[in-house]
Amino acid sequence: MNTILQTQSLSKIYDTGSLSIKAVDQVSIDIRAGEFVALVGPSGSGKTTMLALLAGLLRASGGSILIDGSDLGKMSDVQRTSFRREKIGFTFQANNLVPFLTARENVELMLRLNNKNDRQGRERAEELLVRLGLADRLSSLPSQLSGGQQQRVAIARALIHNPSVVLADEPTAALDTERAFQVVKIFSELIHEQNKAGIMVTHDLRMCQYVDKVIQMVDGKLIRIIADRVQIEGLANNSLAEIRQSPQPVVFDEPKRLPVPLTQTQFSVAGAGD
């Protein structure tokens, strides 16, 4: 598998007068085609900022981002917008869909943006929506869809234009447990089937059972990367075990909940590489 996305010492610093905040601090990662990655960490750890940098919505203060060989740091705003349109698929926590477009039209939107809304494209859009279990919802407006259905439409929209990278910001945040699992499972299947590089930001460790790699961030720093299947499942199952005792979803809040306790200054790559 080839590397689709690579960052080298990526940083994002916010200067607020007398204070400098390092939202992302020297993070280096690489993600291959067909790899589905979870980006986890407590609130304020820099996950969302990281996602925004990878999408080209923010300009990095330092380091580099290479996607499909293109350096985002060397692009103008217009070029990054164009790159995002062609190479990146994105789903958001909320406000994923254009409210006045049907499910089908929302998916076809990405084809229109890329001037690929021909018959073939429209047929693919319909196939994808059917694959996502929305065969009877093609002509429904977002207001007529459940949260889970809206997320599935968003996933279809994120994949329809054949991007290299798919980014998902808290795709299960507004969903109940059953819908959440459904959405992430389908997401994972499609990422693998279509050989994309997928990154999902999530608070919910239970979702990690569908990913190939877990990247943990705390206070803007990369703490560790878990690529070992056993450890990933352990992470997810520990969370499940706690759920059985408590109805609330486990939120990854403190490092001590990890199977291998680590301090914030250490990081290790457990089971990295194929």
Place this chain on the structure above:
Amino acid sequence: MSFYLAFKEIWRNRGRFLLFSLVIALITVLVLFIAGLAQGLAAANKEYLEKLNADLIVFQEKTELSTTASRIGTAKFNDIRRVPGVKDAGPIGFSNATIVFAGVQKPLDVSLTGVEPGKPGAAPAFAGEDLRSNRGYNTVIDRNVVEQTGIKIGDRITIKTIQGTEDKFHELKVIGITDGRQYFFQPSIFIPLDTWDKIRSQPEVNDLASELVVNVVAVQIDNPTDQQTMSLQIERLVGGVEVVDRRTAYEATPGYQAQQSTLNTQQGFTLLIGILVIGGFFQIQTLQKVPQIGMLKAVGTPNRSLAIAVVLQIILVTIFGVLLGSLGTLALSLGLPAGIPIIFLGNNIALAIFTLLLIGPIGGLVSVRLALKVEPLRALGM
């Protein structure tokens, strides 16, 4: 892409955009009515002078260009005619009269205008005949008289004037109809000058032996581009007169300037209100769409496409609203009584419609800027 987004949003939110259009339509009706009123009142004031077949109008000097105060006798009138460069001149006398009817039909106040047939000042008939003789009791009536009374060619009408303290009644035969020639908010009827001198309203019974005195003289000059020079020449050679062009004459009509500037101010304020209202509508709409705009930007929609989509919506809604309002105005105007001074023709109305079409885009500029300034991350709460 822009057209697609703009049309889809309008179509799926037809009710909301129809409401915007209705508001614009109401503003359109208001603006057009004010413009029509301005046009109608202006016409009621100046129609006759504006359409006069003359290059210059001669008033008695020091009368502030008032036709009622101005007096020009036969001798002076003949002097005017003899000035080199004057092609022709026609005396005009103004007075008030009332057309009275037997039965229940309401009397109609008119401007009784005495003219020399065939001379400047005489109104040409588009139906029937022109006045031919300087005497006689024939009359050519204004189209407005016909609309308000139903009088036809061939009818004999009775007019009432006041001489001294007595009402005097005179019968006239309608031989022709001219186009709109209102003067001083009254429709006009034209009679030969000598007849006018006999029957017009005056404080004392007319002494026909004295000199015929008219109010103004309409002058045609050999070289119509030479008005300034000819004005000065006539004033110098005749003496005791003030010579102006038609526009200056009707703009000096009492109340004309004040009336027009009041109505123009009202129109301007209504347009300004329109801009603020429409701008407010679209701004609120754009604010409600911030997350949607943020999402579209985040997935790679260019700023240009979003801006064009916003502008297109504003233009479509404005055009529809102005069209609706114009049709509504037309429908309302058909139900207006004949005597109401409203005219929905001409440059004034065209300008009003053109300006109304601009208030949407101007008012919506703020919302376009707002859309462009939306930060995707902030809009999406990331």
